[in-house]
Amino acid sequence: MLDDFMIRAGLAGIGLAFAAGPLGCFVVWRRMAYFGETISHAAILGVALSLMLQVSIFAGALVVALLIAWMVNLLSERGYAIDTLLGVLAHSSLAVGLVVVSFLSGIRIDLMAYLFGDILAVSRLDLFIIWGGALLVLILVVWRWSPLLTVTLNEDFSYASGFNPKREKLLITLLLGLIVAVAIKVVGVLLIVAMLIIPAAAARTLARTPETMAILAGIIGAVSAVVGLRAAFVLDTPAGPSIVCVAATFFLVLTIVGSFKSFQS
Amino acid sequence: MQLLCGNGVGVSLIEVKNLSVIYGSRIALSKVDLKIEPGEIVTVVGPNGSGKTSLLRAIIGATSPAEGVVKLKPDIKIGYVPQRLNFNSSLPMTVKRFMQLTHKGGDKSAIMALEEVGVSSIMTQQMSQLSGGQFQRVLLARALINTPEILLLDEATQGLDQPGSAAFYRLVEDARQNTGCAVLMISHDLHVVMSASDRVICLNGHVCCAGTPEVVASAPEYKQLFGMVAERTLALYQHRHDHDHDHDHDISKSHADQ
Numbered sequence: 238m239l240d241d242f243m244i245r246a247g248l249a250g251i252g253l254a255f256a257a258g259p260l261g262c263f264v265v266w267r268r269m270a271y272f273g274e275t276i277s278h279a280a281i282l283g284v285a286l287s288l289m290l291q292v293s294i295f296a297g298a299l300v301v302a303l304l305i306a307w308m309v310n311l312l313s314e315r316g317y318a319i320d321t322l323l324g325v326l327a328h329s330s331l332a333v334g335l336v337v338v339s340f341l342s343g344i345r346i347d348l349m350a351y352l353f354g355d356i357l358a359v360s361r362l363d364l365f366i367i368w369g370g371a372l373l374v375l376i377l378v379v380w381r382w383s384p385l386l387t388v389t390l391n392e393d394f395s396y397a398s399g400f401n402p403k404r405e406k407l408l409i410t411l412l413l414g415l416i417v418a419v420a421i422k423v424v425g426v427l428l429i430v431a432m433l434i435i436p437a438a439a440a441r442t443l444a445r446t447p448e449t450m451a452i453l454a455g456i457i458g459a460v461s462a463v464v465g466l467r468a469a470f471v472l473d474t475p476a477g478p479s480i481v482c483v484a485a486t487f488f489l490v491l492t493i494v495g496s497f498k499s500f501q502s
Numbered sequence: 503m504q505l506l507c508g509n510g511v512g513v514s515l516i517e518v519k520n521l522s523v524i525y526g527s528r529i530a531l532s533k534v535d536l537k538i539e540p541g542e543i544v545t546v547v548g549p550n551g552s553g554k555t556s557l558l559r560a561i562i563g564a565t566s567p568a569e570g571v572v573k574l575k576p577d578i579k580i581g582y583v584p585q586r587l588n589f590n591s592s593l594p595m596t597v598k599r600f601m602q603l604t605h606k607g608g609d610k611s612a613i614m615a616l617e618e619v620g621v622s623s624i625m626t627q628q629m630s631q632l633s634g635g636q637f638q639r640v641l642l643a644r645a646l647i648n649t650p651e652i653l654l655l656d657e658a659t660q661g662l663d664q665p666g667s668a669a670f671y672r673l674v675e676d677a678r679q680n681t682g683c684a685v686l687m688i689s690h691d692l693h694v695v696m697s698a699s700d701r702v703i704c705l706n707g708h709v710c711c712a713g714t715p716e717v718v719a720s721a722p723e724y725k726q727l728f729g730m731v732a733e734r735t736l737a738l739y740q741h742r743h744d745h746d747h748d749h750d751h752d753i754s755k756s757h758a759d760q
Contacts, residue, residue: 266593383604390587396564397582397654398604441592445628446599 242357243470249359249367250462250480253423253432256371258454259378260416261433262447263409266389272309273430275327277417279305280426282334284351288341295366299418305330306414310407354425354477363422370419374412381408386447424477431481432458439488442495457487513575514539515652515684516561520570523556530556532708538652543678543685547692548705549727554688558656581645583655595629597640605647615643619673634661638670646677653677655687671698692728
């Protein structure tokens with residue numbers, strides 16, 4: 238079954254979506270979209286470094302994404318103006334990454350594959366990494382669900398409930414780093430944040446509790462992945478962007494239906 | 503400096519000794535002593551920047567003392583009512599779900615807690631769509647749901663008008679009456695809050711004065727700190743005190759129905 242590249246691509250997309258949906262809800266609730274962008278842009282630097290050092294792309298992207306995530310978290314704790322800081326980190330790491338890649342004249346590199354993903358080229362090993370990473374993210378989010386929710390509501394509330402908000406905030410950032418590294422192959426660094434935010438935003442209109450929003454976000458993301466892949470195959474369009482287009486359509490339709498319903502009532 | 507006498511009943515719920523809190527170069531609190539005994543209502547009043555919030559944050563462990571200790575009774579059950587929560591419209595949350603956020607009881611305990619504060623009819627509503635008064639009541643109900651030994655209220659009536667605040671503090675008094683929990687609240691609603699308290703602590707970086715509401719309201723330190731407001735408070739306080747035992751809940755009901 239895994240011999241078919243379309244099956245592998247579909248499974249990769251579904252795996253990513255199941256983890257990105259619930260994690261993306263926290264990105265939406267905590268307004269961390271730009272934070273996600275920064276970590277994903279930084280991952281391109283990781284890709285460049287791993288090409289240079291000839292190590293696994295996944296490992297390089299993971300190390301740099303986690304490092305940047307941890308760094309931003311640390312600096313925000315110390316009260317730096319976070320928006321500016323993120324802007325500096327996001328674009329300088331992307332720029333440095335692109336420059337580093339240009340020095341690697343020995344190898345011919347299709348950088349597009351890392352910017353927009355190459356889901357149709359997912360190997361068995363990639364699939365293993367994607368599902369392993371996604372499961373880890375999912376397990377940690379489910380395990381820390383209540384503490385993560387309380388810190389989203391109010392940090393002092395989190396302390397009073399017996400949790401450590403600093404630890405939970407660090408967990409969210411590290412999970413973002415992990416999901417970025419996992420998603421490079423599927424949708425690429427430029428569209429990862431789309432897979433985090435769009436399904437969650439689409440799910441918002443249907444959900445009445447945080448749990449249903451997280452589950453719906455996972456489902457909407459997975460359906461988008463399957464439908465998007467199919468559309469890419471039929472219409473001969475790039476796979477990653479097609480997946481995001483389907484998710485965006487979900488968002489558009491659900492938002493219009495949702496506002497129509499609230500207008501009625 | 504031991505300012506506050508214990509009632510001599512068992513172990514104190516909270517004991518703060520010689521507490522100093524420093525942020526960078528700013529001293530928020532210096533050498534504060536405080537003891538909360540079971541069942542008493544203690545109010546901390548003070549102007550902005552007087553360290554009220556720092557005191558509460560030190561008690562819940564959100565800030566570490568530069569000096570001194572905060573001792574909580576072992577395994578103390580705290581019901582915390584925050585100043586506000588970040589409920590924006592992107593986070594869906596029904597009142598019912600919020601009530602069970604940190605309490606794994608069934609629906610029944612949630613309904614009972616909401617009934618106690620007079621808002622049991624809003625179980626299925628979204629938190630982000632509640633009125634200010636309803637929202638604060640839900641926060642209070644959530645704090646009461648696991649029968650705490652002490653309620654901690656952090657400026658819990660911010661954004662409520664005076665009748666709304668008065669109604670809210672009556673609910674707090676009722677909760678103490680019904681469950682016997684102690685209450686520690688910080689507030690700048692001087693006049694509303696003081697009549698509901700057994701003890702008042704007037705804070706301005708350090709403890710200025712402390713004692714029963716009557717004692718504090720007529721203390722020179724208190725008058726100096728609050729000036730004109732204090733004069734009015736004393737008058738209001740004495741006025742309110744005459745009518746204090748007439749627990750009329752009309753205001754609270756009309757507020758909940760809004």
